[in-house]
Amino acid sequence: MGAREGAPPEGLLVVGVDIGNSTTEACLAVVAPDGSITYLGTDLTRTTGVKGTPDNTEGALKAIRGALARAGRSAGQVETVLLNEATPVISGLAMETITETIITESTMIGHNPTTPGGEGLGVGTTRSIGELGEQQPGEPVVCVVPHGWDFDDVAAALNAAVAAGVDVVAAILAGDDAVLVTNRLTRPIPVVDEVAAVEKVPLGMLAAVEVAAPGRTIRTLSNSYGLATVFDLDPVQTRQVSPVARALTGNRSAVVVRTPTGDVTDRRIPVGELVLHGAGKTLRVDVDAGAEAIMEVVGRAQPLDDARGEPGTHVGGMLAQVRDTMADVMDVAGQPDVPVSDIAIRDVLAVDTFVPAEVRGGLAGEVALENAVALAAMVRTSRSRMQLVADLVSEGLGAAAEIGGVEGEMAVGGALTTPGVDRPIAVLDLGGGSTDAALLTREGECTAVHVAGAGELVTKLIDSELALGDREVAEGVKWFPLGKVESFFHLRHEDGTVEFVDQPLPPHVFARVVVLTPDGPAPVPTRYGLDHVRRVRREAKRRVFVVNALRALRQVAPGGNLRALEFVVLLGGSALDFEIPDMIADALAPHGIVCGTGNVLGTEGPRNAVASGLVRAHAALLAEEARCRSS
Amino acid sequence: MTTPTTTAPERTVSLREVGPARRGTRPDEVVIALSPAFAGHFTKTIVDVPHAEVLRQLMAGIEEQGVTARLVRVLDTADLAAISHTAARLSGSGISVGVLSRGTTMIHQKDLPRLSNLELFPQSPLLDAPVFRMIGSNAAQYAKAESPQPVPTRNDQMARPRWQAKAALLHLKEFDCIEAGRGPVEVEAVFGPGTAG
Numbered sequence A: 001m002g003a004r005e006g007a008p009p010e011g012l013l014v015v016g017v018d019i020g021n022s023t024t025e026a027c028l029a030v031v032a033p034d035g036s037i038t039y040l041g042t043d044l045t046r047t048t049g050v051k052g053t054p055d056n057t058e059g060a061l062k063a064i065r066g067a068l069a070r071a072g073r074s075a076g077q078v079e080t081v082l083l084n085e086a087t088p089v090i091s092g093l094a095m096e097t098i099t100e101t102i103i104t105e106s107t108m109i110g111h112n113p114t115t116p117g118g119e120g121l122g123v124g125t126t127r128s129i130g131e132l133g134e135q136q137p138g139e140p141v142v143c144v145v146p147h148g149w150d151f152d153d154v155a156a157a158l159n160a161a162v163a164a165g166v167d168v169v170a171a172i173l174a175g176d177d178a179v180l181v182t183n184r185l186t187r188p189i190p191v192v193d194e195v196a197a198v199e200k201v202p203l204g205m206l207a208a209v210e211v212a213a214p215g216r217t218i219r220t221l222s223n224s225y226g227l228a229t230v231f232d233l234d235p236v237q238t239r240q241v242s243p244v245a246r247a248l249t250g251n252r253s254a255v256v257v258r259t260p261t262g263d264v265t266d267r268r269i270p271v272g273e274l275v276l277h278g279a280g281k282t283l284r285v286d287v288d289a290g291a292e293a294i295m296e297v298v299g300r301a302q303p304l305d306d307a308r309g310e311p312g313t314h315v316g317g318m319l320a321q322v323r324d325t326m327a328d329v330m331d332v333a334g335q336p337d338v339p340v341s342d343i344a345i346r347d348v349l350a351v352d353t354f355v356p357a358e359v360r361g362g363l364a365g366e367v368a369l370e371n372a373v374a375l376a377a378m379v380r381t382s383r384s385r386m387q388l389v390a391d392l393v394s395e396g397l398g399a400a401a402e403i404g405g406v407e408g409e410m411a412v413g414g415a416l417t418t419p420g421v422d423r424p425i426a427v428l429d430l431g432g433g434s435t436d437a438a439l440l441t442r443e444g445e446c447t448a449v450h451v452a453g454a455g456e457l458v459t460k461l462i463d464s465e466l467a468l469g470d471r472e473v474a475e476g477v478k479w480f481p482l483g484k485v486e487s488f489f490h491l492r493h494e495d496g497t498v499e500f501v502d503q504p505l506p507p508h509v510f511a512r513v514v515v516l517t518p519d520g521p522a523p524v525p526t527r528y529g530l531d532h533v534r535r536v537r538r539e540a541k542r543r544v545f546v547v548n549a550l551r552a553l554r555q556v557a558p559g560g561n562l563r564a565l566e567f568v569v570l571l572g573g574s575a576l577d578f579e580i581p582d583m584i585a586d587a588l589a590p591h592g593i594v595c596g597t598g599n600v601l602g603t604e605g606p607r608n609a610v611a612s613g614l615v616r617a618h619a620a621l622l623a624e625e626a627r628c629r630s631s
Numbered sequence B: 001m002t003t004p005t006t007t008a009p010e011r012t013v014s015l016r017e018v019g020p021a022r023r024g025t026r027p028d029e030v031v032i033a034l035s036p037a038f039a040g041h042f043t044k045t046i047v048d049v050p051h052a053e054v055l056r057q058l059m060a061g062i063e064e065q066g067v068t069a070r071l072v073r074v075l076d077t078a079d080l081a082a083i084s085h086t087a088a089r090l091s092g093s094g095i096s097v098g099v100l101s102r103g104t105t106m107i108h109q110k111d112l113p114r115l116s117n118l119e120l121f122p123q124s125p126l127l128d129a130p131v132f133r134m135i136g137s138n139a140a141q142y143a144k145a146e147s148p149q150p151v152p153t154r155n156d157q158m159a160r161p162r163w164q165a166k167a168a169l170l171h172l173k174e175f176d177c178i179e180a181g182r183g184p185v186e187v188e189a190v191f192g193p194g195t196a197g
Helices: A056-071 A129-134 A151-163 A178-183 A224-231 A235-248 A291-300 A314-330 A386-397 A407-415 A455-465 A471-479 A530-556 A580-591 A609-622 B051-064 B080-090 B129-143 B159-176
Strands: A012-019 A023-031 A037-046 A078-085 A089-097 A099-104 A120-128 A140-145 A167-173 A206-211 A253-258 A263-268 A273-278 A281-286 A304-309 A345-358 A367-380 A400-406 A425-430 A434-440 A446-452 A482-487 A490-493 A498-500 A513-517 A520-523 A567-571 A594-597 B013-020 B029-034 B068-073 B095-099 B105-109 B119-121 B185-191
Touching: A012 A056, A012 A386, A012 A407, A012 A609, A023 A056, A023 A609, A037 A056, A037 A609, A056 A078, A056 A386, A078 A386, A078 A407, A078 A609, A089 A314, A089 A345, A089 A455, A099 A367, A120 A129, A120 A167, A129 A140, A129 A151, A140 A151, A151 A167, A151 A178, A167 A178, A167 A206, A178 B051, A206 A224, A224 A235, A224 A253, A235 A253, A273 A291, A273 A314, A281 A291, A291 A345, A291 A530, A304 A314, A314 A345, A314 A367, A345 A446, A345 A455, A345 A530, A367 A446, A367 A455, A386 A400, A400 A407, A400 A609, A407 A425, A407 A434, A407 A446, A407 A567, A407 A609, A425 A530, A434 A530, A446 A530, A455 A471, A455 A530, A471 A513, A471 A530, A482 A530, A530 A580, A567 A580, A580 A594, B013 B051, B013 B068, B029 B051, B029 B080, B029 B129, B051 B068, B051 B095, B051 B129, B051 B185, B068 B080, B080 B095, B080 B105, B095 B129, B105 B129, B119 B129
Parallel strands: A012 A078, A078 A400, A120 A140, A140 A167, A425 A567, A567 A594, B029 B068, B029 B095
Antiparallel strands: A012 A023, A023 A037, A089 A367, A099 A263, A120 A206, A206 A253, A273 A281, A273 A304, A304 A345, A345 A367, A425 A434, A434 A446, A482 A490, A482 A513, A490 A498, A513 A520, B013 B185, B068 B185, B095 B105, B105 B119
């Protein structure tokens, strides 16, 4: 790096430019020969193209010109443009379901219709409503009503049967009629409705129907011994039905039919083994052991050289998918393709999650929360082409442009301009694809690590756990607080406070859970309540950012001891989040660490750290002093 | 074997006036507002869904949600937005369902501007009994301050050219039944043969 000689007396105009995954930031300053810096202005704009490619030039020039315009300087006065050496990591995501619930022989209905009818428990033999007339009095009967029956006719038929002495103890309906039918019955019985595949309910079998009072859950059918009592089961059979009881837990209504071989299985899908190479060892871990076990093994294989999945298994497919995506990103026109087998995965973050999935063999579209594992993986690349970007910027601006330094070290330099911090200082850059940590010791040594998993993974977890199926909506849930529009003139925030508005809210948000974007409330299309959405959002953030913050800081902390850190500064886009900084600060508080969101230059918040760090490093070079001088 | 609905004798309905419509105080009611000629001059919608069935399904959808339905006939206008909004302001929950004789339906709320709505079902030829059930159910869920998914609205490009003339005629007839100057009246539905329970 040049620019050490011949500084003009009044100081040099220098611009630091940080090209990030989503934003490009510029910092303009005058550097005096003695190394003192006068900051003139900053700017930020969207990154054009994929980070580290020549497409970035346009955004970089825009940010530089923006900063110049704010400071009232012209492009001709600029002496040097400093670009960051892009973090050489790319990250990818994959998710795989590891459990599956299967109902065989239509033994169970546990789909929780919103409006079942009646309450109590009814045990009897299943009979079609058409056969009620031929039924002998005395024997208890569970009436099964197929599609196409009107609620008035059903109620009339049931009342007629009861009048004729048939002991109708419960009913199973195809349509959404349970309350309507029970309201018209002379003798109240529990009724379960909205059973879409009602024709598959086996007839002539002993069945139990249970409906709990509003706001309560069933007690008998969700209890293994309750089932044993109802169906007179021996201990071996009781063991067999225990998955049924477990599957029905938390429902307001349920039906269990006793068939000779019917069963509910909670099958674990063989996902395969994850093979981790690192620290001179090769460790293997079953992915269906869950995130905790995987992360424990990943921790033992640090630093990781590569991770592979057993070929022909789900995990093999997951990692192959990640590698393929990365090969696409790294492919550069005019250069030979990157062989997929050469891509080494340098970090893995596993997160336990769940995916609402329709139960196989279910009669009423039952949905079970299946366990899943999400993997974020990170790859190192040597193909950063920042030099090319620097050349293009130089050409476009008519000033010298050079690569100013490694991102992690520059970020620390920028973070030091936050009021109230001192060495040793650690920064956590909470980005979109990876979480980066860097530590500057009191002696001026700098270490940096990158770990997989950040904002993108949080969005994906929110999307799948709430079954939104829309990345934009999930992004909204991640970024903004929630509220519930209770009338056209007031909404209740997620902390319970009520806000009144002067102008009526638009009809499409009426009675909905909304995210409070700066442009006004936007509806979240979900049937879950506000509390559930909030819990999913916070859990997703905790499992990714808090876990990663601790993991990354342990890797840079001397001896892996968090107590050796004194100041932790949060930077990056996700540090602007309304709750992630608090969650991380809470997690670090027991270790006696001062943690907070950075305020670069005392004005920029968590933004612009790398750009101003570049200027600082350059100034230090100019003054021919130690790079990590205390300010 | 008891006969299912499809072959049951057709149900009929007549509306009996019980006096001027009052403003409701119960928060668990949805007001169904009927146009001047509903179940009077006309007995079927534009696609021959009997008015008895329209009303039964709307009321059933509301009842299934544990909410009560109150019927009101609006006499001085044939404009759906006006009918629905009048009813919304009479409704204890502030929620109403307005229906025209030809079948066009709307869910309204008292705080909305008159020409706005919560859900509108403008293509009367596409509305059948299951849709009316869902409309009733959604209106009741709004009354309970729940967040129902809007009833999926169907769309048929050919509905307009095919039915517009008939719809215009039906509207003129409806217009003829307007009794200017009379306020909304509370009505009771008396269902005819085929009904039980």
